Every structure is written in C-alpha cells, then in structure tokens.
Amino acid sequence: MKKYQTLLYYCYSPITHAEQFAADHLLFCQSLNLVGRIIVADEGLNGTVSGTPEACRTYMDALHADERFAHTDFKIDEVDQPSFIKMHCRYKPEIVHSGLRDPKVIDPNTETGKHLEPAEFMEMKDRDDVIVLDVRSNYEHQVGRFKNAVTLDIENFREFPQKINELAQYRDKKILTYCTGGIKCEKASALLLKEGFKDVYQLHGGIIKYGKEAGGKDFDGKCYVFDNRVTVDVNHVNPKVISQCLNCGAQTDRMINCANPECNEHFTQCEACGWSMEGCCSDTCTTHPRKRPYDGTGYYVKLPQPVNTEKLSKRKQQQAMPSSSL
Incomplete structure (x- = not known):
C-alpha cells in the first residue's frame, strides 16, 4: 500500500451560498492537510484532492454524510507522493467550463446519456x-x-x-x-x-x-490528468504509445507544459528534448525573459489565491438591491 491517495470526483447537486461554501470547504480541506484543486459552483463540486489514506477517508465520509453529495463516486489512486503541492478551492460559474449554465436548457440532474x-x-x-x-x-x-x-x-x-x-x-x-x-x-x-x-x-x-475496472483494454496512450502527474497509465491489457515528441518526432507519451508561462502549451516532448530545449516547445520560448526553471517534470505550480471573505457576497448583495438604488 502506498503512503498517499488521490481522489478524483464530481457531483452535480445544487449548493446554496456556494461562494461561502467554497471558503468553508477550503478550511476543512486544510484541516485535513489535503492538497488539491476543487471547483465549487451553484451546480455542484468538481475536485481532485490528495493526502494520506486516513485524511482521504475522512474527506469522503464527510461528503457522503452530506445529503447533497451522498451519491458522489470517488475514483481512488494510490500514489507515492501527493499529487499537488497546494490546496485550492474556488467558486466559479460552472464546475466544468462549458458555457451551458442555464439549468432550463441543460441540467445533468434531469437528463443525460x-x-x-x-x-x-x-x-x-x-x-x-x-x-x-x-x-x-x-x-x-x-x-x-x-x-x-x-x-x-x-x-x-x-x-x-x-x-x-x-x-x-x-x-x-x-x-x-x-x-x-x-x-x-x-x-x-x-x-x-x-x-x-x-x-x-x-x-x-x-x-x-x-x-x-476493465483493465483499460483498447485505450491507446496515457490519460491526461489535471495534477502534477500530468498523465497516468490506464491500459494494462494491450498498451500502446500513440504520441510523438513535438521537437524530434520520437515516440513518447511524456507530456509537459511549456516553460514559457505566456505560452504554457500542453505538448508531448521526449526527455532528451526536454533538457536540450529547457522544457520549451520552441526556440522562441527558450529565450523568453519569463521562462521558468526546468526541473525535468514540466509541471509548474500556480500559487493559490486566498478566498477574500469580505467580498464573498458582494455580487449577490448587489443583485439583491432594488433597481432604483443601483
């Protein structure tokens, strides 16, 4: 058994006062020493968190104890190291950005495939x-x-x-x-x-x-994930590499972000080109003044932005004001 776990989950379930929920949920996750990225919206939760098995179990039990999230399906990976460095929990308009926000048009709780x-x-x-x-x-x-x-x-x-x-x-x-x-x-x-x-x-x-559950049969290549693992193995039956290095064309499933933060392109790059290109996708990016130091992983941590509790309800307060006072 490995020392840590990573949980991947989502739940479409309406959350009232979702902005305040995000602030409170961040504190709860931090109290468990979890790291990860959670998006909170009026329509539900979307998260990946990582920590000790004990902390992950406490977290899953807490969500399942809340009737809003009782049906949440957690995918659990055993990992050697936590899959994040920081803990992010942010309020956004949607838990996955689709532009389909109107529940009268699209509501996963009403009709899906x-x-x-x-x-x-x-x-x-x-x-x-x-x-x-x-x-x-x-x-x-x-x-x-x-x-x-x-x-x-x-x-x-x-x-x-x-x-x-x-x-x-x-x-x-x-x-x-x-x-x-x-x-x-x-x-x-x-x-x-x-x-x-x-x-x-x-x-x-x-x-x-x-x-x-199915051994990943007939899934070619690796699965991209939104944490510092970047990609994970899925197929344990008939695996096959399908991607190539952007720079030299060699077969590789190693995916990174460009070291130039203004580019930040997701691309596949073999290890040799990674070092020779300093983690960049092009010669132009290697000379960019903001180029980040390359450590061989091609994963760069975004510093978390603290939740500003003083402004949490400002937008909703404005929406609730009579039009004559605006």
Missing part, C-alpha cells in the same frame, strides 16, 4: 452501430484515446457546443461519450440529446474508472 459501467462500455464500443466519441480537448486526446474514437478539434470543452453539427452524420448511431472522469460527459450527452440525437450513452466514471 445512459450511464454505462466499464464492462458495458467495453462490450458495446466495437459494435457496427456504435460511435465512440471523445469529448475532451486536443491536448488530452492526442496523448491518449480509445481505438477508433471520434475526436473533435477543440482547445477547451467550452467549444464542444460549436461542434455538434460536425456530428450530424452519426445521428442514426448509438453515441458512446467518454472523458477523464465523467464530468464533461454529463453535459455533452445532455446537449446531444437536446440537439436531437436519440441514443446517447456515457462511460460512467470515465477513463479512470475504465482503467481500474
């Missing part, structure tokens, strides 16, 4: 009447994806709604969506249904759960 457990997904994915759809961004599916999956040219999930028309040719197929942990599929599958796709499914628990 049918959830498939990993074994069900594995059994269905190769049928002739099925299309497997990756709803993640370019840098994610370029380093790893299911065999024969349909991928979209998007830099961020908020671009997904713009790509619906490109999928029109698959309207008569069963659409099996997947993402890292399942959170993007909740809104992606709901949007597909709204746009007239009749037979829509989603991989419950995403790639991470599929790797744990």
